[in-house]
Amino acid sequence: MSNTSRDQRIHELEVTVWVGKNGIDAVSDELSDQLQEREFVKVKFLRAARGGTDTETLAAELADLVGATVVRTRGHTAVMER
Structure with missing residues (x-):
């Protein structure tokens, strides 16, 4: 698969x-389940979750929790794959 089609x-x-x-x-199990069924999963970090932490940090922590990348x-979204 080319990078262009992957990016698209x-x-x-x-x-x-x-x-x-x-x-x-609260969402780690759901994300883990979705990653078993899909190549990529898009995650949105709402303001209440961020509370002074940036999206990159939260995304990295969540990825570590479920064994994803x-x-x-x-912005306030991250795309993960396993």
């Missing part, structure tokens, strides 16, 4: 995991 697929992904005030622990972050 990542860009077109819908957010399917939202991290809110309950933090990353952060493909990219943009």
Whole structure:
């Protein structure tokens, strides 16, 4: 697969995991399940989850929790793969 088609697929992904005030622990099982079924999963970090922490840090922590890799972050979203 070329990088262009990969980038296009990542860009077109819908957010399917939202991290809110309950933090990353609350969504780790759901993210793990989705990563078993899909190549990429897009995660949105809501303001309540960020609380002074940047998206990159939260995404890295969540990825570590589920054994995934952060493909990219943009704004308050991250794309992960396993």
